Amino acid sequence: MSAHATTAPEELIHRIGHELADALPHHRLGGGIDRQAIDRIAADPQLKAALFRFVDVAPAARSQREAAAHLEALLAEADRLPGPFAAVDGLARRPITAPLVGRGATWAVRRMARQFILAEDAAGATRSLAKLWDEGAATALDLLGEASVSDAEADTYAARCLDALEQLDRAYRGLPGRPRLDADGTGPLPRAHLSVKLSALTPQRHPFAPERVSEDAKRRLRPIARRARELGAHLHLDSESLDSREAVLSTALELLAEPEFADGPSAGVVLQAYLRDADEVLDRLLVTAGRRKPPLLVRLVKGAYWDHEVIDARQHGWTPAVHPDQAATDRAYEALTRRLLDARPAVRVAIASHNLRSVAHAIAHDRHGGGDGRDLELQVLLGLGEDLRTALARRGLRVRVYCPVGDLVAGMAYLVRRLLENTASDSFLDRQAHGASVDDLVRAP
Amino acid sequence: MSGGETFANQPVLDLRLATERARLTAALAALDARLPLRVPVLIDGQVRHGDELRSLDPGDQTRTVATSARAGRDEVDRAVAVAEVAGRAWAERPMAERAAVLRRAAELLVEERAGLAALAVRECAKPWAQADADVCEAIDFLRYYGERSAALGGPLPQPPGEQNSLRYRARGVCAVIAPWNFPLAIPCGMTAAALVTGNPVVLKPAEQSPACAARLVELLHRAGVPAGALALLPGEGEAGAALVDHPRVATIAFTGSAGVGLEILRRAAEIVPGQRQLKRVVAEMGGKNCVVVAADADLDDVVPAILDSAFAFAGQKCSAASRVLVEADVAERLERRLAGALSTLVVGPAERFATDVPAVIERAAQERIERFQQLVRDDGGELVLGPGPEPDVAIADGCWVRPALALGLPPGAALLHEEVFGPLVSVERVADLDAALARVDALPFALTAGVFSRNPRTVRRIVDALPAGNVYVNRGITGAMVARQPFGGNRLSGTGTKAGGPDYLLSFVDPQAVTENTVRHGLVV
Numbered sequence: 028m029s030a031h032a033t034t035a036p037e038e039l040i041h042r043i044g045h046e047l048a049d050a051l052p053h054h055r056l057g058g059g060i061d062r063q064a065i066d067r068i069a070a071d072p073q074l075k076a077a078l079f080r081f082v083d084v085a086p087a088a089r090s091q092r093e094a095a096a097h098l099e100a101l102l103a104e105a106d107r108l109p110g111p112f113a114a115v116d117g118l119a120r121r122p123i124t125a126p127l128v129g130r131g132a133t134w135a136v137r138r139m140a141r142q143f144i145l146a147e148d149a150a151g152a153t154r155s156l157a158k159l160w161d162e163g164a165a166t167a168l169d170l171l172g173e174a175s176v177s178d179a180e181a182d183t184y185a186a187r188c189l190d191a192l193e194q195l196d197r198a199y200r201g202l203p204g205r206p207r208l209d210a211d212g213t214g215p216l217p218r219a220h221l222s223v224k225l226s227a228l229t230p231q232r233h234p235f236a237p238e239r240v241s242e243d244a245k246r247r248l249r250p251i252a253r254r255a256r257e258l259g260a261h262l263h264l265d266s267e268s269l270d271s272r273e274a275v276l277s278t279a280l281e282l283l284a285e286p287e288f289a290d291g292p293s294a295g296v297v298l299q300a301y302l303r304d305a306d307e308v309l310d311r312l313l314v315t316a317g318r319r320k321p322p323l324l325v326r327l328v329k330g331a332y333w334d335h336e337v338i339d340a341r342q343h344g345w346t347p348a349v350h351p352d353q354a355a356t357d358r359a360y361e362a363l364t365r366r367l368l369d370a371r372p373a374v375r376v377a378i379a380s381h382n383l384r385s386v387a388h389a390i391a392h393d394r395h396g397g398g399d400g401r402d403l404e405l406q407v408l409l410g411l412g413e414d415l416r417t418a419l420a421r422r423g424l425r426v427r428v429y430c431p432v433g434d435l436v437a438g439m440a441y442l443v444r445r446l447l448e449n450t451a452s453d454s455f456l457d458r459q460a461h462g463a464s465v466d467d468l469v470r471a472p
Numbered sequence: 473m474s475g476g477e478t479f480a481n482q483p484v485l486d487l488r489l490a491t492e493r494a495r496l497t498a499a500l501a502a503l504d505a506r507l508p509l510r511v512p513v514l515i516d517g518q519v520r521h522g523d524e525l526r527s528l529d530p531g532d533q534t535r536t537v538a539t540s541a542r543a544g545r546d547e548v549d550r551a552v553a554v555a556e557v558a559g560r561a562w563a564e565r566p567m568a569e570r571a572a573v574l575r576r577a578a579e580l581l582v583e584e585r586a587g588l589a590a591l592a593v594r595e596c597a598k599p600w601a602q603a604d605a606d607v608c609e610a611i612d613f614l615r616y617y618g619e620r621s622a623a624l625g626g627p628l629p630q631p632p633g634e635q636n637s638l639r640y641r642a643r644g645v646c647a648v649i650a651p652w653n654f655p656l657a658i659p660c661g662m663t664a665a666a667l668v669t670g671n672p673v674v675l676k677p678a679e680q681s682p683a684c685a686a687r688l689v690e691l692l693h694r695a696g697v698p699a700g701a702l703a704l705l706p707g708e709g710e711a712g713a714a715l716v717d718h719p720r721v722a723t724i725a726f727t728g729s730a731g732v733g734l735e736i737l738r739r740a741a742e743i744v745p746g747q748r749q750l751k752r753v754v755a756e757m758g759g760k761n762c763v764v765v766a767a768d769a770d771l772d773d774v775v776p777a778i779l780d781s782a783f784a785f786a787g788q789k790c791s792a793a794s795r796v797l798v799e800a801d802v803a804e805r806l807e808r809r810l811a812g813a814l815s816t817l818v819v820g821p822a823e824r825f826a827t828d829v830p831a832v833i834e835r836a837a838q839e840r841i842e843r844f845q846q847l848v849r850d851d852g853g854e855l856v857l858g859p860g861p862e863p864d865v866a867i868a869d870g871c872w873v874r875p876a877l878a879l880g881l882p883p884g885a886a887l888l889h890e891e892v893f894g895p896l897v898s899v900e901r902v903a904d905l906d907a908a909l910a911r912v913d914a915l916p917f918a919l920t921a922g923v924f925s926r927n928p929r930t931v932r933r934i935v936d937a938l939p940a941g942n943v944y945v946n947r948g949i950t951g952a953m954v955a956r957q958p959f960g961g962n963r964l965s966g967t968g969t970k971a972g973g974p975d976y977l978l979s980f981v982d983p984q985a986v987t988e989n990t991v992r993h994g995l996v997v
Binding site for chain 1: 480481482483484486487488490493600601767768770771772775776779801809811812813815816818824825826926927928929930
């Protein structure tokens with residue numbers, strides 16, 4: 028697959044990387060997470076496992092005592108504990124202090140979760156959305172939910188989606204205009220932007236019969252798409268693991284091909300760069316993208332299910348469908364970035380990465396092709412890319428914050444994925460947190 | 473020769489790929505064009521055809537998958553006599569040579585995997601993924617037992633002047649009495665274990681799946697198993713009974729219901745005229761498999777795991793989940809979610825890739841399961857029925873049973889104690905985990921069990937208290953894989969042997985300790 032524009036020179040990528048680094052608040056990247064604590068956890072696999080498992084179960088605990096019992100039992104799995112955790116463990120064992128430890132630990136988990144989760148529901152998110160807008164950032168709202176196992180649960184989720192569209196419309200209606208966020212070269216951009224998940228939209232789980240899954244998902248998605256069109260909102264279908272990849276793609280592409288949706292709503296899908304066949308997926312997206320009036324928004328991500336895919340493949344004796352390491356994914360990401368940017372205006376492109384190099388590369392490729400950043404969107408995750416968001420906004424670029432909304436129990440799977448990302452030793456976040464220089468951070472993968 | 477360390481499970485097909493699905497569908501079309509197949513009595517390479525029995529497609533009883541001969545008493549006698557003679561030469565071949573024959577057979581199965589899976593789809597209504605897994609498991613058994621055979625025996629103390637060795641020798645004719653629910657893997661596993669250790673085999677397949685067994689036997693012969701060392705005796709109960717009673721049968725490898733298994737154990741214990749050794753019985757029998765759900769379990773995981781364990785292949789696995797015992801605090805929520813999830817199951821023909829619940833094996837099974845459904849109501853429980861077959865299915869032609877949940881049954885209800893072997897699972901509310909464990913412990917069965925909890929201490933406590941042969945933590949309770957999950961039950965569920973485990977072959981051999989005096993005239997020579 029050859030791009031029609033030439034590749035941006037490394038020198039330009041480096042220059043943009045430095046521009047962004049200079050625009051960082053306090054000249055540092057990262058979210059608000061306590062880096063010391065993360066380091067200590069990341070350095071000890073047993074402790075990491077114990078704490079992840081606690082984070083997963085804590086919100087479901089029925090009492091503080093039960094939370095303490097979990098914490099103590101999980102810490103007991105580790106051979107030896109670093110000082111502070113040994114002290115916690117000791118307190119959790121004693122009947123008198125156990126509830127206090129339970130309360131403290133649960134509080135800590137909630138506090139951490141609140142960095143990644145915007146609010147309990149869409150209505151409660153209104154003020155935060157306005158604040159982000161005021162700071163120069165658009166949002167993508169993601170309704171966290173348990174996996175739907177029944178039609179009733181999927182119906183409830185669909186109703187939440189409809190409600191979220193109304194809430195988003197209301198939240199954004201009165202806000203002042205922001206040219207960079209309100210339009211790109213192809214026309215006006217919806218302010219209300221809702222991301223939905225297939226695993227919540229349908230209880231059908233048939234990795235081998237994707238058409239079965241997408242039929243059911245489309246049935247629930249149609250009323251949501253209609254309402255999004257009426258309100259002028261954007262509707263995005265998220266990607267999950269490979270088990271549902273085909274169903275997600277066919278749901279989106281088939282629904283958007285229905286005559287009723289030829290002129291709207293604005294819609295989008297996700298391209299996961301870690302998949303070794305991402306290029307073929309993009310081929311399919313590009314075929315469809317040209318057939319509709321609103322450009323298809325493609326959010327390019329690295330992919331959040333790497334561990335899952337590798338484990339699943341290894342357990343089955345298959346070659347993993349994902350790139351074997353971060354560098355290979357990063358290289359694929361850049362190649363896909365170029366293909367996507369070169370495919371405009373049939374697609375709108377959202378670069379969703381916290382990797383300074385990946386972001387600088389996208390901006391450089393856009394600029395190299397004569398762009399001024401107007402037809403490029405950058406997305407960050409709430410709580411993980413706060414400093415990058417500020418820098419991007421300061422540089423006058425369009426940045427959208429992906430904001431999960433929902434209760435903590437439902438948010439656990441999301442939270443654990445984010446924590447994994449934060450504590451992976453080969454992650455970009457880890458490298459930059461440990462003081463890698465800007466030159467190192469923007470070096471070609 | 474490898475010692476078992478190189479074994480790797482045959483990967484199942486990645487059916488997420490449309491190309492793989494198309495390949496299987498084509499194999500089924502090719503098979504359908506050849507139906508009905510004919511399954512003969514096969515002794516010493518001689519076939520006798522007959523049309524006494526018919527094996528029907530469970531999803532469409534108007535389709536005959538195979539007609540087969542019914543082995544009679546005289547054929548049982550002849551098969552055993554031939555096997556006894558041929559077995560001597562087979563036993564004299566080096567273990568490595570027999571293992572190589574099994575490896576060749578594994579390769580033949582790999583080459584024919586799509587066709588074999590198609591056969592399981594048609595003859596037993598195994599949905600594709602399960603049919604493919606059945607083929608893979610059969611391949612695994614051939615390779616794994618081949619490798620394990622090299623590891624039999626170990627070092628003994630060797631003082632000066634004394635040479636000690638422990639050898640394992642073939643026992644003699646092995647009668648393999650196989651079930652239909654894993655129509656390739658289970659007959660293949662039992663047969664492979666007996667063959668690799670030097671025993672001739674007389675295989676009596678289930679009357680519901682003779683074609684699968686016949687193809688397996690053909691491939692084993694083609695791989696190099698001597699004609700006389702492996703006989704195929706299709707038939708019903710009498711052929712099996714005649715084999716069990718036969719004085720020259722040394723080992724009986726059986727997988728099936730508890731009723732038949734216990735009868736085999738009883739009859740095998742009786743010495744009959746002409747018998748010179750104790751019969752050994754390797755029996756894998758039924759279960760009443762319990763899943764214990766603690767209040768801190770993640771129901772997002774529990775619901776799909778129970779659904780799959782209870783309803784995949786219409787619950788016709790000895791490992792299938794049959795009772796769920798859930799702590800009262802989360803019981804209402806689990807019941808509601810399970811009931812909701814039940815209605816999303818796809819009941820339909822096995823050859824459709826969306827099918828969760830296929831037709832059950834035969835009319836008698838359909839009627840038995842429906843009787844159990846009625847019993848739930850009679851015993852005062854609530855029966856939550858799942859969907860019927862897909863709208864385009866000719867219901868009258870297949871053995872369709874709606875998957876169902878049984879709620880609120882009193883502890884004495886029949887369903888809580890008897891094996892159903894169908895898509896019916898009960899949910900019981902328990903005050904706490906001790907109450908759950910007491911109920912599990914009261915059962916005579918102990919095949920598989922499951923635990924769901926996020927507290928490692930709770931998990932350990934439950935695992936320690938469960939009597940089951942296979943315990944699964946925070947996952948479904950079916951799908952044991954060769955070498956990774958050696959499979960077999962305790963208590964009345966089985967003789968404690970572990971199919972696909974490191975010790976399994978010991979059930980097919982007799983040990984012999986040889987001690988040689990190596991001192992001559994005061995010198996060690």
